[in-house]
Amino acid sequence: MSTWPDNRIQNLFGIELPILLAPMAGSGSSEMAIAVAEAGGLGSLPCALLTAEQIRHEFTRIRQHTSRPINLNFFCHKPPQVDVNRESGWKKRLEPYYYEFGIDPQAPTPISNRAPFDAALCDLVAELKPEVVSFHFGLPDKNLLARVKATGAKILSSATSVDEARWLEQEGCDAIIAQGAEAGGHRGIFLSQDISTQAGTMALVPQVVDAVKVPIIAAGGIADARGIVAAFALGASAVQIGTAYLFCPESTVSPVHRAALRGAKDNTTALTNLFTGRPARSIINRLVREIGPMSNSAPEFPLAGGALVPLRAKTEPFGSGDFMSLWSGQAAALGRELPARELTKRFAEEALTRFAR
Incomplete structure (x- = not known):
């Protein structure tokens, strides 16, 4: 044929x-x-x-x-319904990481949209x-x-x-x-x-x-x-x-994401809602291991990502993907x-x- x-x-x-x-x-x-x-x-x-x-x-x-x-x-x-209590609870869940990296948890949460x-x-x-x-x-x-x-x-x-x-x-x-x-x-x-x-x-x-x-x-x-x-x-x-x-x-993935893809295996991804509020398959990182992969605390899509922005900004420049989405399917090893x-x-x-x- x-x-x-x-x-x-x-x-x-x-x-x-x-x-x-x-x-x-x-x-x-x-x-x-x-x-x-x-x-x-x-x-x-x-x-x-x-x-x-x-x-x-x-x-x-x-x-x-x-x-x-x-x-x-x-x-x-559908555009998300803002839930102040849920967003506050999510930020409280992330608070130990904020303190670890010297971030003020009382600072306004960036908008993720x-x-x-x-x-x-x-x-x-x-x-x-x-x-x-x-x-x-x-x-x-x-x-x-x-x-x-x-x-x-x-x-x-x-x-x-x-x-x-x-x-x-x-x-x-x-x-x-x-x-x-x-x-x-x-x-x-x-x-x-x-x-x-x-x-x-x-x-x-x-x-x-x-x-x-x-x-x-x-x-x-x-x-x-x-x-x-x-x-x-x-x-x-x-x-x-x-x-x-x-x-x-031609892909615009970050160097950190690209490095994670190169090391991905069949059992290194999970469906998680931590990064946006909706289930998505990502390479497992520190955040997914320690909190998730699924959390009822995560605000409605796409608001969950806002509170992670300061953590990513602090860690990604040092080559860490611990607090960023690393989207990947289960067959990345075939790339x-x-x-x-x-x-x-x-x-x-x-x-x-x-x-x-």
Whole structure:
């Protein structure tokens, strides 16, 4: 076999390879999106940590270097309800660390924010007209979603269960990302908050494939050709890869994070809510070992991160990742330090070779 066993995603998005760059907020870059797109995959720009003007600037830069399809990704969580008592309790829990590093616990807590998709961002999508728009934590309200679809963009979102996949299909998604528990970064979970029941990619993908009619994109623990071939065997039409791209020079991860990725193993990550208030897979560090990984004290997403800002500022310059998120999937040990364009082409070539056996 010299071709892909399923071409639905290529046909849907107008791309050559069924390989999607995971939109990793804080780690992805326009350079990486360009590289993956030029290699034939779907480049993605994570927008959750960017202002509207920054999104416009990055997207314009992408368009200056490629005319191939691009995905803009947004979070669509509900804005948090500020709970003064909970935030105070969280800061009290961190107080011993503040004293250890000479930080005044009475100083104002920095704001940690991730903007959910709203009317202003919808206006921006209508202006920029990306070929694909993806969402994390469900979908925006029906009016906003209808406006996005009216631009001609294809709609993607992540499901962590069959129930979520069925809901996304009913609401109009053109394809669904089945996000297994192995995936790095934030869980796309939105119909439940119980991570104890989350399925891995091997179990999740075929059940989602059987439950819906739209094409399924497998995500979580896929970092080489073996994972890609396995995803197709499970019924997926494409794969979304994140952690493996963090090793690329186009990744914007910090030196501390990059060093942690190089030393990661299959058993060195955990799902934790300590860094943002929502479950996300991170490499285990001091904070996760001593407090977590899950804490009921952590404020609602994304407010939990604010109280950690002073601790990170004190420790990261000395090469410590003890108080920072170190997002990573469970297959980081399979990472290769290659440019993103070359890595994408290698994924495709090696997978097609395996399909041909």
